Amino acid sequence: MDDYRLRELLEVVEHNPKIPPEELAVMLGMSVEEVIQNIDRLEEQGVIRNYKTVIDWDAVGEEYVYAIIELKVALEDRSGYDTIAKRIAGFPEVRSVHLVSGDHDLSITVRGKSMKDVAFFVAEKIAPLKQIQGTVTHFVLKAYKEDGLILFGDEKPKRLPITP
Amino acid sequence: MLGEQITDKKKSGKISKVVQSIPPSGIREFFDLVMGRDDIISLGVGEPDFTTPWHIREACIYSLEKGYTTYTSNQGLAELRELICEEIHQDQRITYSPDSVLITTGVSEASDLAMRAILNPGEEVLVPEPSYVSYKPCISLAGGTPVPMETEREDEFRLTPEQLEKQITPKTRAVILSYPNNPTGAIMEKKHLEELTDAINEHNLIVISDEVYGKLTYNKKHTSITTLNGMKEQTIILNGFSKSHAMTGLRIGYAIAPEEIIDAMNKIHQYTMLCAPITAQMGAIEALQNGNAEMEKMKKEYNRRRRVFVRGLNRIGLDCATPGGAFYAFPSITATGLGSEEFAAQLLTEQQVAAVPGNAFGKSGEGHIRCSYATSLEELKIALERIEQFVEKSLLGRN
Numbered sequence: 001m002d003d004y005r006l007r008e009l010l011e012v013v014e015h016n017p018k019i020p021p022e023e024l025a026v027m028l029g030m031s032v033e034e035v036i037q038n039i040d041r042l043e044e045q046g047v048i049r050n051y052k053t054v055i056d057w058d059a060v061g062e063e064y065v066y067a068i069i070e071l072k073v074a075l076e077d078r079s080g081y082d083t084i085a086k087r088i089a090g091f092p093e094v095r096s097v098h099l100v101s102g103d104h105d106l107s108i109t110v111r112g113k114s115m116k117d118v119a120f121f122v123a124e125k126i127a128p129l130k131q132i133q134g135t136v137t138h139f140v141l142k143a144y145k146e147d148g149l150i151l152f153g154d155e156k157p158k159r160l161p162i163t164p
Numbered sequence: 165m166l167g168e169q170i171t172d173k174k175k176s177g178k179i180s181k182v183v184q185s186i187p188p189s190g191i192r193e194f195f196d197l198v199m200g201r202d203d204i205i206s207l208g209v210g211e212p213d214f215t216t217p218w219h220i221r222e223a224c225i226y227s228l229e230k231g232y233t234t235y236t237s238n239q240g241l242a243e244l245r246e247l248i249c250e251e252i253h254q255d256q257r258i259t260y261s262p263d264s265v266l267i268t269t270g271v272s273e274a275s276d277l278a279m280r281a282i283l284n285p286g287e288e289v290l291v292p293e294p295s296y297v298s299y300k301p302c303i304s305l306a307g308g309t310p311v312p313m314e315t316e317r318e319d320e321f322r323l324t325p326e327q328l329e330k331q332i333t334p335k336t337r338a339v340i341l342s343y344p345n346n347p348t349g350a351i352m353e354k355k356h357l358e359e360l361t362d363a364i365n366e367h368n369l370i371v372i373s374d375e376v377y378g379k380l381t382y383n384k385k386h387t388s389i390t391t392l393n394g395m396k397e398q399t400i401i402l403n404g405f406s407k408s409h410a411m412t413g414l415r416i417g418y419a420i421a422p423e424e425i426i427d428a429m430n431k432i433h434q435y436t437m438l439c440a441p442i443t444a445q446m447g448a449i450e451a452l453q454n455g456n457a458e459m460e461k462m463k464k465e466y467n468r469r470r471r472v473f474v475r476g477l478n479r480i481g482l483d484c485a486t487p488g489g490a491f492y493a494f495p496s497i498t499a500t501g502l503g504s505e506e507f508a509a510q511l512l513t514e515q516q517v518a519a520v521p522g523n524a525f526g527k528s529g530e531g532h533i534r535c536s537y538a539t540s541l542e543e544l545k546i547a548l549e550r551i552e553q554f555v556e557k558s559l560l561g562r563n
């Protein structure tokens with residue numbers, strides 16, 4: 001399958017992972033076998049890494065607190081940032097870990113049940129690590145957009161119902 | 165019924181004969197039925213369901229912040245006209261100078277200007293049908309006489325040289341081409357356009373080519389008739405940003421034509437419009453400079469809906485040509501034994517789906533309905549289910 005169509009397949013699946021292959025086939029002008037084979041292959045190759053469900057936990061009363069935490073790292077040997085980054089990534093409380101440019105080194109997001117929860121986690125698990133020189137914690141007050149998804153509700157359609 | 169609203173009102177003699185002679189829009193009646201109801205899925209909308217891409221809206225906002233709130237030259241911002249020339253050169257390999265471009269408030273204004281600039285009283289303009297509803301009134305208002313040319317399902321609603329030649333008289337001044345077509349979705353490929361040029365040349369017709377859906381073609385790239393030998397000198401291109409960049413409400417479009425015609429159009433434009441709104445012109449500049457990615461995204465989405473929807477219609481038993489462009493499907497509903505107004509009215513009351521009766525786009529649209537697939541895939545799927553129920557019921561009723 002050509003690159004253009006492959007890309008389109010990925011674009012559609014990225015936003016609608018639940019569309020059945022029969023329907024994808026019609027949408028994309030492919031055969032059902034083509035769709036299935038390609039998706040299998042893309043999964044195997046790790047191009048499609050995961051299918052994710054975005055849940056609004058607030059809506060079922062499960063309130064989480066999120067914090068973005070800047071970490072300053074002192075490298076202790078030649079292993080570079082990987083060792084410390086992987087170590088931090090191992091905690092389930094940690095939702096993402098990025099090595100970044102600028103005046104800190106790692107940027108991580110942490111999820112907890114309360115601000116205290118998050119603060120303790122940082123104080124007890126992250127700050128004491130010997131490579132960590134300093135932390136700055138930013139609690140998330142409100143999310144407007146995540147992973148390319150706008151969270152503040154669609155704009156209401158303003159079109160008239162019938163136009164020429 | 166259609167027309168009652170106007171004829172009911174007492175005629176006071178205040179309205180000019182030509183305006184009185186223009187029939188009310190066949191779409192109006194439906195509009196009144198649908199307006200204000202939110203249980204209806206409307207396939208009746210002739211504009212994108214996407215909002216103008218954010219970067220374009222942002223450019224408009226920024227221009228306001230910077231104080232761009234003035235008139236521009238009548239002809240429109242030079243930068244915008246230059247970009248339009250670059251774009252058509254890239255897209256169609258034809259070269260125009262910015263002096264051949266006039267920025268207008270949409271194709272709507274450009275089409276009015278074109279008719280008024282070229283027509284003498286009583287001259288005829290050939291209009292392919294079914295097609296967009298504005299051409300005929302514009303021709304009448306400019307003192308001309310619209311002459312319909314019927315296009316057929318069996319030709320996939322393309323204009324054939326036979327249909328063109330059949331309607332040419334000594335009074336014929338111009339011919340409208342409107343491809344990709346609203347409401348049929350028909351396109352004219354190069355080979356089809358070539359078949360028309362003999363008649364156009366022989367009778368020295370002016371071509372008014374509405375290419376507002378030119379960016380929205382799905383399998384074959386749009387060909388402008390101006391790319392054919394000798395046609396550039398004969399043609400007024402009408403184009404705009406409404407459909408390609410989802411900018412309908414900004415009211416921005418343009419005409420490209422030989423300078424003599426552009427000058428004539430500008431003569432009218434300067435006294436009636438002065439210039440297109442500067443905010444919209446700024447947005448159009450942004451659209452041409454940075455709008456391709458978003459445009460492609462919207463087009464891909466339309467294409468997926470097109471495939472699902474057209475296949476769905478054909479499965480239901482409503483024969484539908486595969487539209488090559490725009491965002492309309494134009495299925496035949498004759499299998500149900502209903503006329504197009506009946507079909508649309510009953511579909512609306514029984515299944516809460518609004519579509520526009522085909523005869524609103526000319527007599528030869530009878531027997532069809534126009535369904536716009538500029539509507540989310542989820543809604544299209546529900547609409548298909550409802551149409552299926554409706555069709556099944558009306559088929560049962562017949563047998």
Ligand SMILES: Cc1ncc(COP(=O)(O)O)c(C=O)c1O
Binds near residue numbers: 345404
């Ligand atoms: C074929 C055609 N031409 C022109 C227009 C009007 O375009 P604009 O918004 O540029 O005035 C439309 C809108 O529906 C159309 O379908």
